[in-house]
Amino acid sequence: MKIGILTSGGDCPGLNAVIRAAVITGDKLFEDEFIGYRDGWRGVIEDDWMTLPRRRVRGIGRIGGTILGTSRSNPFADGEDGAEIVRRHMDEQDVDALLAIGGDGTLSTAHRLSEAGIPVVGVPKTVDNDLDATDYTFGFNTAVEIATEALDRLRMTGDSHHRCMVAEVMGRSVGWIALHSGMAAGAHVICLPEFPLSLDELCGHVQSAYDRGRAPLVVVAEGYVPRDAPEGFMDYDLDEFGRPRFGGIAEVLAPLIEERLGIESRATVLGHIQRGGEPTGYDRVLSTRLGTSAVDLVHSGGFGRMVALRGTEIVDVPLSEAIDSVKRVPEPRWREARTLFG
Ligand code: F6P
Numbered sequence: 001m002k003i004g005i006l007t008s009g010g011d012c013p014g015l016n017a018v019i020r021a022a023v024i025t026g027d028k029l030f031e032d033e034f035i036g037y038r039d040g041w042r043g044v045i046e047d048d049w050m051t052l053p054r055r056r057v058r059g060i061g062r063i064g065g066t067i068l069g070t071s072r073s074n075p076f077a078d079g080e081d082g083a084e085i086v087r088r089h090m091d092e093q094d095v096d097a098l099l100a101i102g103g104d105g106t107l108s109t110a111h112r113l114s115e116a117g118i119p120v121v122g123v124p125k126t127v128d129n130d131l132d133a134t135d136y137t138f139g140f141n142t143a144v145e146i147a148t149e150a151l152d153r154l155r156m157t158g159d160s161h162h163r164c165m166v167a168e169v170m171g172r173s174v175g176w177i178a179l180h181s182g183m184a185a186g187a188h189v190i191c192l193p194e195f196p197l198s199l200d201e202l203c204g205h206v207q208s209a210y211d212r213g214r215a216p217l218v219v220v221a222e223g224y225v226p227r228d229a230p231e232g233f234m235d236y237d238l239d240e241f242g243r244p245r246f247g248g249i250a251e252v253l254a255p256l257i258e259e260r261l262g263i264e265s266r267a268t269v270l271g272h273i274q275r276g277g278e279p280t281g282y283d284r285v286l287s288t289r290l291g292t293s294a295v296d297l298v299h300s301g302g303f304g305r306m307v308a309l310r311g312t313e314i315v316d317v318p319l320s321e322a323i324d325s326v327k328r329v330p331e332p333r334w335r336e337a338r339t340l341f342g
Contacts, residue, residue: 002033003298004095007066008040008106012125012139013279014287017061018101021291027054030299042073047089061284064277072240075109083116097298101125104323105241111319114304121297122306122319123290127275129176133321134308138287143274144180150270151185158215164206164257164265166218168250170274175221175329179337182219189341193223194328203260208342210263222246289314
């Protein structure tokens with residue numbers, strides 16, 4: 001078979017490990033041929049690709065980013081008939097199937113293409129860990145490790161200056177990175193979009209940590225907005241899929257905390273540092289297993305489906321399950337974390 005691979009949406013540590021595993025598996029078990037589309041769906045739409053022989057993926061499993069490049073292009077943007085263009089370009093290159101590695105935006109596109117008859121298999125990817133049909137996504141573990149290390153560093157400088165340090169981490173409308181890194185670093189408050197604390201509650205926890213002689217560490221998920229915030233408290237631009245482009249809540253909260261409590265406060269936005277760099281061992285293994293299983297899925301004709309982690313097993317599920325709903329932090333996890341605040 002000839003399989004076209006693409007990586008789409010925000011990059012994520014582990015993408016290269018998926019590509020490597022897919023190419024080696026296809027080459028060894030099925031004598032497949034691979035091409036890699038450049039920059040996600042843009043490459044498919046513009047017929048821009050590179051050959052992916054086995055030697056091209058040598059040693060890439062431990063490298064961050066994606067050798068194929070990525071973008072947030074959407075083949076159905078501006079009323080385009082994306083499926084028609086994709087089908088035509090696949091036919092021209094004799095591509096039998098697509099392997100789309102991406103998050104909710106990418107997998108929604110893959111689902112739509114599959115409904116239109118395009119043979120596509122999905123591989124879930126996001127540092128945010130917000131895809132419902134899989135227990136964990138690769139990249140999340142790496143992001144948590146990076147954020148935890150940064151939080152440990154912020155604690156040290158905060159302690160020296162007796163300051164409140166407010167650190168913003170990624171996650172869009174879910175707080176998985178905030179919850180895990182905040183808990184790992186022993187943060188005094190973790191602000192999640194799923195369970196928004198009011199400003200009073202947040203300041204209460206900061207004050208109580210300060211009163212115990214601690215330099216309060218606040219971890220904020222980028223999509224958090226205080227429960228009692230007025231309309232328009234945060235105003236975000238939208239991306240190509242119509243979703244808010246987050247960033248900056250820590251810089252709004254730190255001066256508010258300082259103003260209300262008189263505790264000197266500083267904001268740090270970790271941003272794309274959480275996505276860059278090498279994947280952890282855990283993410284390399286997960287990515288490799290998903291890449292291998294995705295090629296098996298192509299060969300068993302599992303189009304319109306994606307590989308997923310359930311417990312410790314790799315399974316496959318309909319793409320529709322991945323895009324049906326967002327995986328939010330459940331209430332028991334919040335309760336567990338909240339007990340330690342202040
Ligand atoms: O979805 C992954 C993610 O890293 C989010 O956590 C973040 O809001 C967004 O992508 C950033 O997107 P961009 O790379 O387009 O700035």
